[in-house]
Amino acid sequence: MLAVLLLHVAAGAAEASVSPSLADRIARADSAYRSLPISLSAYNSAVLEICKELETVRLSEFESSLKGLGVSFDSPKVGLPLRHVEVPASGSNTSAADAGVPVVAGYDTRGAPLYPPEGLFVDATAIYDRVAGRPRFSLRYKASVVMLNGRTYKLAVDPTGAGDHLKLPALVNALRSDPVIRAKYQTWQFYYASGTPVLANAAELRDSLAETLHALDPKNHDAATERIVVLGHSMGGVISHTLVSSSQGRVWESVFRVPPARLKGDPEAIRQLVHILYFQRNPRIALESYVSSLWLHPTGVARWRSPSSGSLGIHSPTCRLCWSADSASWRV
16 A cells, blocks of 8 residues: 555656655655554654755645645634744754644734734644545644544644744743643734833823724623733833723823813824823733833832732832842842
8 A cells, every 4th residue: 555655646746746855755754654653753753854845945836746746735724824834943842752743834914904014923733644544734723632543642832933933032932831821821912112102102002902802802702801911021011001000180180281171282183192191991901010110100109010909019219120030039
């Protein structure tokens, strides 16, 4: 049967102009797949070789080559076009008993304003298997186990691969490396210009969050959108504080001596000022944490706050509260 398969692959390769290297790699993966469970190491090595081929060619060419070999290709369906697939440089801490090869799937986000312009990156696992006797190469997403040749295996996963493409990769990867956080939370990032006024950035954050939540959960039926955890670093902590506080009239009164109704000027400019300087606590925020951030309370002191538990500490405006990774504690 194996000899027949190799002859069939070779014939298909000649007809579809498939590179001999890919045909050989598919043949090795198929042979290792049929020999499971005794050849898991050989299976993973063969799948890795296929992934390396995928990294060097256009995705459309790769799919066409697989089709010429009679191999189907499946990838995570996230509503965006798949742009490229790569094996993460960070490597993986997976066990030798895990199956598949951790990869990062990159999706084109042009025309998708909710996603970062540089693309959406998803951690996945590449596998080769057979479905109803037909060969298939696929990328598995949000799966922990896979059935290969009648046996169940734990999938090899690298939770830090996609994070390497984002801002603050060390922080994102630290969060995604925690299995509880990875299972229960999605990590979203808000990008802002550091040269823009702080309160203008804060207003943009509130608007962007509201727009995103409306697009993802327009009927407010998803419990996940009611339990948001915000982590703000430096200025990010300052602007995100407006998500868990209400300005009432205090911020406006610190700038103007008259209320908005009595302020003279361009109506649109006044409307924008009201939008920036008046804000209400967002009830969807369950917890907010700040790292190396300082904000001033109207009473003239700097505070660390949680929307549910109130003040966590009161510090002098001249002090800075920072997280020490060495001692795993807060320091002034």
